[in-house]
Each structure stands twice: as C-alpha cells, then as structure tokens.
Amino acid sequence: MDYKPYIEIIEDYPTKGVRFKDITPLMQNGEVYKKAIEDMAEYAKAKDVDVIAAPEARGFVVGCPMAYVLQKSFVPVRKAGKLPREVVETDYGLEYGKASLAIHKDAIKAGNRVLITDDLLATGGTIEATIQLVEELGGEVVGCAFLIELAYLERGEKLKAYDVYSLMTYE
Ligand SMILES: O=P(O)(O)OC[C@H]1O[C@H](OP(=O)(O)OP(=O)(O)O)[C@H](O)[C@@H]1O
Numbered sequence: 101m102d103y104k105p106y107i108e109i110i111e112d113y114p115t116k117g118v119r120f121k122d123i124t125p126l127m128q129n130g131e132v133y134k135k136a137i138e139d140m141a142e143y144a145k146a147k148d149v150d151v152i153a154a155p156e157a158r159g160f161v162v163g164c165p166m167a168y169v170l171q172k173s174f175v176p177v178r179k180a181g182k183l184p185r186e187v188v189e190t191d192y193g194l195e196y197g198k199a200s201l202a203i204h205k206d207a208i209k210a211g212n213r214v215l216i217t218d219d220l221l222a223t224g225g226t227i228e229a230t231i232q233l234v235e236e237l238g239g240e241v242v243g244c245a246f247l248i249e250l251a252y253l254e255r256g257e258k259l260k261a262y263d264v265y266s267l268m269t270y271e
C-alpha cells in the first residue's frame with residue numbers, strides 16, 4: 101500500500117531547511133494506521149523478536165501497537181530524567197538538536213532478540229543511541245523498522261551492520 105498520501109510535509113519546521121514529515125494524518129485514519137502497524141509487525145515477526153524497543157515519543161506510536169499485535173514485550177526508551185529506576189543513558193544528536201536517551205537496566209536480558217522501531221529515520225542519531233543502550237544491556241538488535249526513512253540525509257556507517265526496514269522512503 102502507498103502510505104505517502106497520509107504524510108503531510110511541512111517546510112522549515114521546526115527549523116529552517118528541515119522538511120518535517122507529519123505522521124498525524126496517517127494516525128488519524130484508523131484503517132491506514134492499522135495496516136501500517138500490521139506491515140511493520142509482519143517484518144518483526146519474521147525476525148522472531150522477544151522485545152520491541154522504541155524511543156519516545158513518536159516511537160511509541162508504532163512500537164506499542166506492534167508489541168500488542170505480536171504479544172511481545174515493549175521497552176520504552178525515554179528522554180533522560182523520565183524513568184524512575186536504574187538506567188543506562190547516552191547522549192546523541194538528531195536532525196534538529198541534541199538530547200539524552202535512557203533505558204531501564206533490567207528492561208532487556210542478555211541474548212534477547214530486540215527489534216528497534218521509530219516513526220522516522222533521519223540522521224540516525226536517535227536509533228544509534230537506542231542500539232547502543234540495547235547492546236550495552238546484552239540485547240541482540242535483529243532489525244530496525246521505521247514508517248519513514250529520509251534517504252537524502254547523511255548517516256555515514258551508523259546502520260551499516262543492521263537490517264533496516266521502512267514503509268516509505270523520501271529521496
Ligand atoms: O534520525 P534522527 O536525526 O535522530 O531523527 C529521528 C528522530 O527525531 C524524531 O524524534 P524527536 O527527537 O523529534 O522526538 P519526539 O518523537 O518526541 O517528537 C523522530 O521521532 C525520531 O525519533
């Protein structure tokens with residue numbers, strides 16, 4: 101299915117030069133949202149995952165329903181200071197800024213097969229940070245799934261060693 105008609109592009113948001121891909125029209129169409137999640141879940145199922153991990157906030161929009169459909173564990177990766185127990189934490193850069201992400205230390209067990217998901221892959225900073233946290237806890241990252249991949253941004257070698265799946269690509 102072609103999901104692009106359900107993505108709105110906003111020029112120069114949140115900063116000049118950024119072409120922001122707004123996924124809320126897709127989410128507002130229940131049938132289309134469900135189909136997108138099912139496509140992503142199918143990819144995850146083929147990878148025989150134990151855990152779906154996703155960075156807040158928009159990663160939860162895809163990660164939670166995927167975990168629900170697959171009846172697998174969901175692990176939230178949160179901006180620093182939001183998780184109440186012991187965490188591992190890392191700093192990262194993204195298309196329009198800098199932040200820190202954290203994950204509960206006991207959220208992933210050594211050897212868990214982990215699928216990382218997010219709404220969008222831009223510079224790869226967020227996903228690289230998430231991969232680092234999952235691997236620090238001994239998880240095996242078996243794939244990374246996105247609704248949207250921005251192919252026009254430079255990501256260097258960040259995801260070279262990983263299997264990447266995306267429903268839509270913007271050149
Ligand atoms: O590949 P990158 O350059 O790292 O950019 C992609 C990330 O940027 C957005 O999240 P954002 O940090 O804006 O937070 P939000 O989900 O809370 O809106 C998006 O949801 C991805 O997580």
Ligand SMILES: Nc1ncnc2[nH]cnc12
Pocket residue numbers: 118119120121122194195196220222223
């Ligand atoms: N261009 C973009 N559109 C939407 N979300 C983003 N996150 C990082 N870059 C983005």
